[in-house]
Amino acid sequence: MMRHWDRWLRNTPVLEGAPAHLKRQRLRRSVLWTTVSFAAMQFLRRVDIPASLTELEAPAPSPFHRVQRMVVAGVRRTHVVDLRVAEVQGALATIVLAPLLWNLLARWEYRVRGLSRWVGGDRHRAHTCFCGYVLAFSALREFCFSQAVAVTPAWDLSALTWRITAERALRALGFALYIAGSAISGAGFWRLGKFTYLPEYFGIFCDEIITSFPFNLFADPMYLGSALMHFGYALMHLAPTGLFLAVILSLAYWIAARLFEEPFMNKLYAQERKRRRARALRSAAEPETGIRERAVKGASGRAPAARAVGEPGRA
Known part of the structure; x- marks a missing residue:
């Protein structure tokens, strides 16, 4: 069983380029985060939070009875989030497909250089086209998300005596998160510049690692900013x-960054470092070879004749 598992870990495109122990660790974390996310989704889908909060104001003989009343009042027979709404389905589709499609497209470019051939072999132009696609699909996703929010019911806080305070607090928290996410994401785009949106898959590499804000605090600031x-x-x-x-x-x-992009990016940069070291060694050896050839030519008055492979040297 373990041999089959290890063989699958070696051959799977998930976490490509990462060692086996890192693959196991990331997959365990993925299972954990997926479980937590599904629990949060079920909570948001089934629990009417304002209805639960109204029970905080009602008298109860004990904290246990208060919690019990909150659960009974909050859990509804009909779902708070209705997945049958077309706008919600469209938002779900674009949210899931966005990172999946741009990772598949970038891997396709890396494997067969399809985009580069399509634009005449210019990898920079191909990357520009890829960035345009990512921005266009992201704009479509934002439109679908806003439409889903607009057509579905909002929380009804009218039953709360502190309705105005709760509404203002939630809106203020949302505004703060939106501004913070915009700042983090915008700073990440500013620092990366032309190296945004997987340029390594197109053969375009940064000369040095960016360690300034926001990359000194967050591993994936653009993803974090977008989520916020x-x-x-x-x-x-x-x-x-x-x-x-x-x-x-x-x-x-999280799945796109931790299971696909980050390990494959580390693999690409490791290969690029090896190529740069090899080029540096060749460039360092070429001047010495040229000096020796010029010295031999100056001593004999003519360039040394080429010798066939395996031909013995003359005394």
Whole structure:
């Protein structure tokens, strides 16, 4: 059983380029984060949070009875998030497909240079086209997300005596998350510049590792910023559907970054470092060879004759 598992780990495109122990660790974490995410999605889908909070104001003989009333009041027979709505289905599809498709397209470019051949062999132009596709699909995803939030019901806080305070607090928290996510994501784009959106798959590498903000604090600032922006947008609109979709988006980002992009990127940079070292050794050896050839030519008055492979030297 373990031999089959190890063979699958070696051959799978998931975590390509990573050692076996790192693959096991990442897969265990993926299972953990997937479980937590699905639990959060089920909570947001089934629990009416405002209805549960109304029980905080009602008298109860004990904290246990209060929690019991909150659970009974919050869990609804009908789902808070209705997955049958077309806008929600469209948002789900674009959220899941966005990182999947651009990773598949980038891997296709790396394997067969399909985009580069399509634009005449220019890898920089191919990467520009790829960036345009990613931005266009991301814009489509944002549109579907906003439509799903707009057509689905928001939380009804009218039963709370502190409704105004709760609404203002949630909207303020959402606005803060949206601004923080925009700042983190924008700073990441600013630092990367032309190296945004998987340029390594196109043979375009950074000369040095970027260690300034936000990369000194976050491993994937653009993904983190985007997730915070979606959570903030959902809270500003008091939309449980938006929070549900934001959880799915965060999980999709985590899987794309940790299982596909990061290990493969490390593999590509390791190969690039080897190529650069080999080029440096060749360039360091070429001047010495040229000096020796010029010395021999100066001593004999003519260049040394080429010798066939295996021909013995003359005394």
